[in-house]
Amino acid sequence: MRIHHDWTALPPDARGASIAMGNFDGVHLGHRSVIDLARNACAAPLGVLTFEPHPREYFQPDAPPFRLMNAESRANRLARLQVEQLYELPFDAVLAGLSPEEFARQVLSQGLGVRHVTVGADFCFGRKRSGDVRVLTRLGHELGFDVTVAPLIGDGQNEYSSTAIRTALTEGRMRDAERMLGHWHRIDGEVIHGEKRGRELGYPTANMAVDGLHLPKLGVYAVLVDVLTGPEQGSYKGVASLGVRPMFGRNQPNLESFIFDFDASLYGEHLSVALVEYLRPEQKFDGLPALIAQMDRDSARAREILSSR
Structure with missing residues (x-):
């Protein structure tokens, strides 16, 4: 998958795609339906147009973190869906200030040269969200690209939404989140240096930052780990702690994964x-032996849960 961060001066082979357009936070089953409609709309490369940062982050920079995915995680998920071109456009004052007509003409038509655009039924765009699917359809007709409006989908009772998924994650209901996402909720990123306490305890961990993300329920999880880069690339099983490490004082939340047999x-x-299954909340123990004994139990439980995966 090729990733583009601008809509101007694109090479010819990056233009003319059938695109799905939206924020795609979580890339849940509702988003999948939009992408699949774009895939089947016409004989053109499949593209996704999205924005970074999320427009909500741009307009409400001091709001609590709400994102299910960072840009890296979203790109990884879209690549798994065989998206060929990802247009990850910078959402800034220039883009926010474009009217619906300017956005359709300058970005979609002149910049990307799109052949087809697919959006969800609730999609809005342009300055002050003044454009909706009816406006987009009209502009597409005027500018020479077709538009498909994907209906909102759900489980028969509720529509799939990022809000519902955030609620499930907050409550530690990972399987409910997976049902709405169509995949396990994942945290992607670079392994950073920590305080290396895990190695001293016999549980060396890979530490990752979770800044800017909506955090699932803090605690210990059974996890599946994909190493995406380097000589150890592959899929592994393990147990992870998401939280502030109360045993060692109050800390910035992070994710610490212990990979089995690694x-x-x-x-x-x-x-x-x-994050496959929530095992227990964070807790403070009466000494390191009690902590290590609990980590042994967590690992055994995670191995049991993951044994069929």
């Missing part, structure tokens, strides 16, 4: 960690 350095490599 002994290699991963500093600087990129991982994708799937």
